[in-house]
Amino acid sequence: MEHITLLIGIVIITALVFDFTNGFHDTANAMATTISTGALKPKTAVAMSAVLNLVGAFLSVEVAKTISGGIVDESGIRPEVIFAGLVGAIMWNLLTWLVGLPSSSSHALYGGLIGATLFSAGIGAIHLDVVLSKVLLPALAAPIVAGLAAMAATRLTYRLTRGRDERDTAKGYRSGQIASAALVSLAHGTNDAQKTMGVMTLALITGGVLAPDAGPPFWVITSAGVAIALGTYLGGWRIIRTMGRGLTDIQPPQGFSAQTGAATVILASSHLGFGLSTTQVSSGAIMGSGLGRKGGVVRWSTATRMFIAWGLTLPAAGLVAGLAALLAGRGTWGVTAVAVLAVAGSAWIWVKSRQEKVDHSNVNDVPAPGADPQHEDIVADVVASLSPPPTDSVLEAAAHDGEAGSPRSASSASQSPASKATVV
Template identity: 85%
Template sequence: MEHITLLIGIVIITALVFDFTNGFHDTANAMATTISTGALRPKTAVAMSAVLNLVGAFLSVEVAKTISGGIVDESGIQPEVIFAGLVGAIVWNLLTWLVGLPSSSSHALYGGLIGATLFSAGSSAVHVDVVMMKVLIPAVAAPLVAGLAAMAATRLTYRLTEKRDERDTAKGYRAGQIASAALVSLAHGTNDAQKTMGVMTLALITGGVLDPDAGPPFWVITSAGVAIALGTYLGGWRIIRTMGKGLTDIQPPQGFSAQTGAATVILASSHLGFGLSTTQVCSGAIMGSGLGRKGGVVRWSTATRMFIAWGLTLPAAGLVAGAAALLAGQGDWGVTAVAVLALAAGFAIWKKSRRQPVDHTNVNTPDIPAQRTSGSEGLQDEPAGVVTAAVQAVSPPPAGPAAAQVSGQATDRSEPAGTSEPADKPADKPADKPANKPADKAAAV
């Protein structure tokens, strides 16, 4: 094996950085509902997910082969092109993490590689048929399949337990949520960790270190698995909070059905070599679970924003990567400039995130601004980030203490300042008037 050059080393390190961002960006896919329902404590949940992502990285290499020898022509590109593609994917991941948007890390990577290749080597270096069959078609089909599977599983689950008291089944379903979340984490490792393996292998092939069509070496598999596990343990708390609000009000039976359906689709796609988006699959499964529960409501306004973000991911990451590729193609100074700009962008995004930090201590707290959500009664205020409360709700919404609390909050919002002690005022007024009136009469006399 030939000596790894400095440029290839930079590409490999950048690929591991992307893998790290992929880990904390996609933690919500497996653990958002589990954390929000209280089935697991936040740090315990992300620790379990990190371990299973690491294990999943060793189970298959089919997706890695798709990326290293399928999407682009490795003979027509140079390592700096792969570097530019990774920069585009990382920047998009960090931007969407900053705003708590559950976009696709997978499509950010695909868009980055395709954009950098188009700008540097032309359209002939992109295998359009592979992109269509193993990226674009699964991107459309997988969320639909996962959604239909979760909807059917949710309806079956509620039918089987319709005569049982909800409190009797809640504990079992919470345990099922933990098991299904573990399965999603394992499936995530078999799919997303391999994408970084494929990029690292592609860099080694373009640099002449590995033969064409070679599979990822063991050290590549290990390092990619460790990087995504560390990112998962860090926890993408902003995106967990967003998915915690969710596309629907998820109860434990729905969470179990959605996660099981999503894990099945992801594992099947990994076996077939389809590099689909786990974010899109899990989101589709959540929407399906919302449609599967009688009286369940899907927040289509939130879903629409996510659909728009998914559509922008490929071109946005591609444009950033294309610009980086043009600059990196100028020589060593261009590669250095791209690296410096990427570090500056990452630091600026991190500094901005510190103004309103979100971590395991406040991921479930409703202290972020309310959203305007379209419901059956029109636009109404929806408290942000409270799946913990929503999990305990049934449809139609209960008219008990929860409704009274909401009514009380509405009264508080409409009450003008300075009226926090209304009981004192009636007492004060009668006390003042009798005392003053006799004095006024005496003065008149």
């Protein structure tokens, strides 16, 4: 066994940075509905989620094995390829966090690894059958399953409590939300923390530190669990705002149903070794809970932006990672250049985020990004460009509504196209 080289050390540190961004990017999966309904105070919610993410990291290693020995051929790639893949995943995570889009950290990681491997070793080094069975198919099925389960649970919940005082039932469901949010946090640790463990193990195998097909050492499990817990405690407040307020108006029974459905799907997938997106599962469950309540709303404008981000995640992270792999393959100066560019890009995103700060003190104060178009950035511009242009009849109606004294003008002006919702 060789000692850990400087490059392997850089890869491991970069993997932990990704794990950290995964933590604050995905805090909303467990705590968005709990915070939006007032079941827990924001800081209490993220602290509880952080602890349970850490505990969950020690419960299973099945997903880690899928990453370290399933998606790509570890004998055909080098540590700098893994480094490039992590850079692509980190940059996509930060960009979508900036605009408040709950994209998939898992798919960003998959896309980064696949893209970097494709550009450096060719398509033969990618296990396409594993990608299809353990990544793509679960990505399509899991949000639908979670959404249907949450919708059925929401309808059953409201039927069972029909005629009872909503204030009395709300107290019970808020308590239930705390328990279900804890379960989602635990499930998130069993699934997402393992993905970083898998990458770190893959880096150690490619560097000759571990034998092929080896499982993650205890120090890898511990460091990955701590990193994702710290990121979770930091709180991805922008994405919490979108999932808690931007997709639907969540009431305590809906929050309980959504979280329970999401936790069930995530835990089942972790047991089977499916590295699915906990973000997609939780988002699907929230939308299902919106459809399950009579008179509930689903804001399809926000959902559409989210769907497009999901579709862009794999190719976008893969493209960035592929270009980074080409540069990193040039040698030490290439790896250094990739690191410098990644730090510069991260710093630019952080500076942009400070221009409109969102934290625990104002996460529920204003409309969510996407429900109120206030972010003019790269991703939002791409999504907006994909929206169909207004028809002539719509333009004529808008001009008529804008006339002085028109009774429709006030209501039309108060509801922007991005904030319209479908009433169920």
